[in-house]
Amino acid sequence: MEASSIQVDLGHLKVIDNRAVEEQSDIDARASTAVQRLVDELFQLPPDTAATEQVGFGRVVRLPAPIERLPREKPLPKREQLQTRWERFAQAKGIQRHKRERFVWDETSQSWRPRHGGGKARPSIHSKATEWIIEDKEEGPPGRNPFRRRKGSPESRKAAAGPTASVKSTKATAKRDRVREAQQKLSERMKSAKDALDHQLSIAQRSTASMGAYDRRIDGERDHRQRGKSRAGELNTPSQYASERKRALQVADAVLQGIS
């Protein structure tokens, strides 16, 4: 009963007696029993001969794995945070960074040459990618360069390349022309002498502190000041109810006519 209540964890060299202590005097006896049990079990372990020889004296054993799992002293290492969206995407897709080598094997010179720049590797004249000789079987005057003929005439090359910058700009030009035309029309309208004069006069008549209210007028000079529209007939109090009703009915008639 007593022995079975003692738990031994050889890995930690630990022994536990977790029964309640009823009398203070029992503590020493129970502690010694427990330690005796630990030592007993310790000596039942098979001796490690190699380690014993290395140490040179006494008895050396290898402790079994601990039963109780102790909590970790330090916090768990944080998983490395992926900073950018691209890094997360690349990880999800399994994209790995691949550095392009600066040197490539050059078949022509049979040596490692830089990919770009001075002394770079060139495609071999023996490789299929390079056509260094063409049979000149096309018609035409003899002695013409067949490579140039294959490239095509300057005109056909231009056509293949698509619209040039100048053609592209014609749209912009058309828009500019329209704007110019509108400006022209406007200036023509302003040039119509009477309008322009009236306009200027209107500005001049309003250009005093009193907005032209107290200016002296020349005989026959008309009042060209522009003013807000009169709100006569839009009185808030419906004193002229008949006229307001008439106007509203007119609008109603117009609306109904538009619907039917």
Next chain:
Amino acid sequence: MRPLTEDQTRLVFEKLARYMGKNIKLLLDRPDEEHCFRLHKNRVYYAPVRLIRQATRVPKDDLICFGVCVGKFTHSGKFRVEVTFLDYLGNYALGKVWLKKSSEMSFLYGNHVVKGGVARFTEGAVKNQAVVVYNEDDIPLGFGVMARSVVECGMAGPEDLVVLNQADLGMYLREEGTLSAAAS
């Protein structure tokens, strides 16, 4: 408060004519008392002249509401009829829809009307026509537009939408804070 401009009058009548047709003229030709429209804080009110005269005595900022609110002009300048004008719409409406008792509550909670909930239509209602919605006792409950014509409704299933809810009496509770009478 001020009278409507001609453009505003046109917008209001155009919208009301969708519900009332040529009955809009009856709003101005009343045998009992002279009524007219007034604009106050972007809302249009329909009130007797006698009341408008009295309302002019109240400062603009203090005046909350007078007469019946027809609707309001939105920021984009459109005119929208409000549920407060339902009594007049109900009296003069051309397009009408009567609901069954079962779907009355659903409509009053702001839902659209499905075909299964309709007792009957006025004849010849077309798609997008503005209609006033009544219950079986002929009490107007709200208004909306037809989601499909009466002919199409014949072919529709019981769960298909027939009338789209624009306003209903439930708004007096749901939108108490924004309705004209309470808005300050």
